[in-house]
Amino acid sequence: MEVSEEERRQHFELIWEAGGLRPLMGNFFDVLTSLEANNLFVEFFREKIAERVTDPVKLRQLTSWDFPYGGRRPPAETGYYEAFNQDNVHILDVRADPIVRYTRTGLETESGSHEFDVIVFATGFDAVTGGILKLEIQTDAGLTLRGKWAQSATSYLGVSAVGFPNLFMVPGPQGLVGNNPVALQFIVDFVTDLVLTARESGATRVEACADAERAWAERMANSSKDSIYAAVDSWINGGNVPGKPKQLVTFAEGLVVLRQSLGDERESGFSNFRMA
Numbered sequence: 374m375e376v377s378e379e380e381r382r383q384h385f386e387l388i389w390e391a392g393g394l395r396p397l398m399g400n401f402f403d404v405l406t407s408l409e410a411n412n413l414f415v416e417f418f419r420e421k422i423a424e425r426v427t428d429p430v431k432l433r434q435l436t437s438w439d440f441p442y443g444g445r446r447p448p449a450e451t452g453y454y455e456a457f458n459q460d461n462v463h464i465l466d467v468r469a470d471p472i473v474r475y476t477r478t479g480l481e482t483e484s485g486s487h488e489f490d491v492i493v494f495a496t497g498f499d500a501v502t503g504g505i506l507k508l509e510i511q512t513d514a515g516l517t518l519r520g521k522w523a524q525s526a527t528s529y530l531g532v533s534a535v536g537f538p539n540l541f542m543v544p545g546p547q548g549l550v551g552n553n554p555v556a557l558q559f560i561v562d563f564v565t566d567l568v569l570t571a572r573e574s575g576a577t578r579v580e581a582c583a584d585a586e587r588a589w590a591e592r593m594a595n596s597s598k599d600s601i602y603a604a605v606d607s608w609i610n611g612g613n614v615p616g617k618p619k620q621l622v623t624f625a626e627g628l629v630v631l632r633q634s635l636g637d638e639r640e641s642g643f644s645n646f647r648m649a
Contacts, residue, residue, distance in 0.1 A: 529581035
């Protein structure tokens with residue numbers, strides 16, 4: 374919000390032309406922390422869609438979202454919006470016209486029946502914790518990860534959860550950030566060094582200290598409370614899964630900061646981990 378309108382527009386154009394995740398990951402930081410700044414990019418985004426979609430009715434349907442840019446998965450696409458210019462492509466807003474049931478030939482909504490050759494299910498994501506919890510991990514003492522995370526999914530660095538020694542998540546809650554292939558390399562290297570350090574010391578059990586996990590959870594809560602992700606129910610905060618605790622499941626401070634945090638822990642000799 375501190376730059377001139379001309380400079381802001383120039384940067385918006387630059388990241389738009391770059392495509393992919395650049396409009397999200399390469400944007401001004403306050404686009405992710407300020408709804409006012411986010412709205413400026415939303416209006417720019419709508420202008421760009423209007424340049425590509427010729428049907429005014431379809432355009433209105435495609436630009437009438439009511440959540441911040443990035444609050445849900447943004448379209449990193451090629452030719453997506455142009456496809457709506459085809460006569461055989463239609464838009465049905467199931468929020469305004471809910472699905473009633475499936476039929477032998479397609480779908481029935483409140484407004485009537487619709488025939489399809491193929492239906493592709495896109496029903497949302499139980500992100501970060503969903504896949505881990507499906508393992509139904511349980512300790513010898515009967516503690517379950519599902520029970521531990523029933524109210525809040527916590528970890529230290531997204532790598533280790535207190536009470537579950539030798540469970541190394543790559544990554545777990547509050548450890549996922551940015552471009553996954555890049556971020557995962559840092560995390561895998563960290564876990565490898567942690568395991569090697571434990572082995573060299575003769576330890577057979579490794580887990581995060583409770584104080585470290587608690588401090589990490591507080592830090593994540595504080596750094597995400599003012600972000601756009603708190604303004605919408607989506608996969609990134611668990612709001613799309615009934616009964617799931619609503620909290621940011623990714624790392625809120627960016628890839629550079631996560632890498633620094635992992636490096637600081639390594640430099641300390643993994644002082645926030647218990648080895649026995």
